[in-house]
Amino acid sequence: MNDFRFAGQGAPPQIYVLDTKYGDVTGDGVIDTVFLVGEKPYGTESPFVDHITVFIQDGQTHLYYRVIPKEASGYNPTIFLGDFTGNHVDDILISTSSGGSGGYAFYDMYAFINHRPVLIFNHETFNEHYTYTVTYKDHFQVKVVGSDSKTYTIDITYKGEEYLAEIYEPDGRLKESIEGWVNPLGDLYPVDFQRDGVYGLYAARRIAGRYNADGLGYVQMSLEWDGRQFMPFFQTVGIFGGDSSATP
Numbered sequence: 001m002n003d004f005r006f007a008g009q010g011a012p013p014q015i016y017v018l019d020t021k022y023g024d025v026t027g028d029g030v031i032d033t034v035f036l037v038g039e040k041p042y043g044t045e046s047p048f049v050d051h052i053t054v055f056i057q058d059g060q061t062h063l064y065y066r067v068i069p070k071e072a073s074g075y076n077p078t079i080f081l082g083d084f085t086g087n088h089v090d091d092i093l094i095s096t097s098s099g100g101s102g103g104y105a106f107y108d109m110y111a112f113i114n115h116r117p118v119l120i121f122n123h124e125t126f127n128e129h130y131t132y133t134v135t136y137k138d139h140f141q142v143k144v145v146g147s148d149s150k151t152y153t154i155d156i157t158y159k160g161e162e163y164l165a166e167i168y169e170p171d172g173r174l175k176e177s178i179e180g181w182v183n184p185l186g187d188l189y190p191v192d193f194q195r196d197g198v199y200g201l202y203a204a205r206r207i208a209g210r211y212n213a214d215g216l217g218y219v220q221m222s223l224e225w226d227g228r229q230f231m232p233f234f235q236t237v238g239i240f241g242g243d244s245s246a247t248p
Helices: 123-129 161-167
Strands: 006-008 016-023 032-039 048-057 064-067 074-082 091-097 105-113 116-122 132-137 141-146 151-155 179-182 187-191 200-208 215-225 230-239
Touching: 016 074, 032 074, 048 091, 064 116, 091 116, 091 187, 105 123, 105 187, 116 123, 132 200, 141 215, 151 230, 200 230
Parallel strands: none
Antiparallel strands: 006 064, 016 032, 032 048, 048 064, 048 074, 074 091, 091 105, 105 116, 132 141, 132 179, 141 151, 179 200, 187 200, 200 215, 215 230
């Protein structure tokens, strides 16, 4: 469970302040202070942070609210303040890298509703809702099919003759069935799509082929707040470029 307990006055001692932002997140028209804290291994310069916590100091009352994300450990955590819901009040986006080889990251966004911070975006929920199958096909193609039934075709001839010869017969038939996958959310960026001061989200998830380092491209999705949740309004698959001489 995420922790939304009211923390009272005074920040806890013996922790690092890792990021600080200023904005009206409580909606009372007074600038609040939002700072991210965490613990680092003693005596090291490691970017790994544990017990990640966000404190919000109410600019009017000077009291503190505390938010502990579900994934409270990771690398280089940051916070971003911006209006994502269109109510002219800043929301809080927490971003933390996992440090894993998959390049995925943890993202949580909170908005103040009824005088308390409420989770309105979570990376796990996003990953579970938007799923994909990745299937190699004959004649140097890979099909990416989303849970929304949208289908994308990737031409992998740019991978080169050596790569293709490992998995295809000379006539373009697959030697055996191959399934890839789409990694969990790796990149999430706030973007003011309409240039009206209200942010949406641009999400990117890496498409892997036979193994994780065998990148085929990215599923790219743009989302906007619809009054209750973030919904996609645009989705594409972006691919890596290759040397034109590599085409069989």
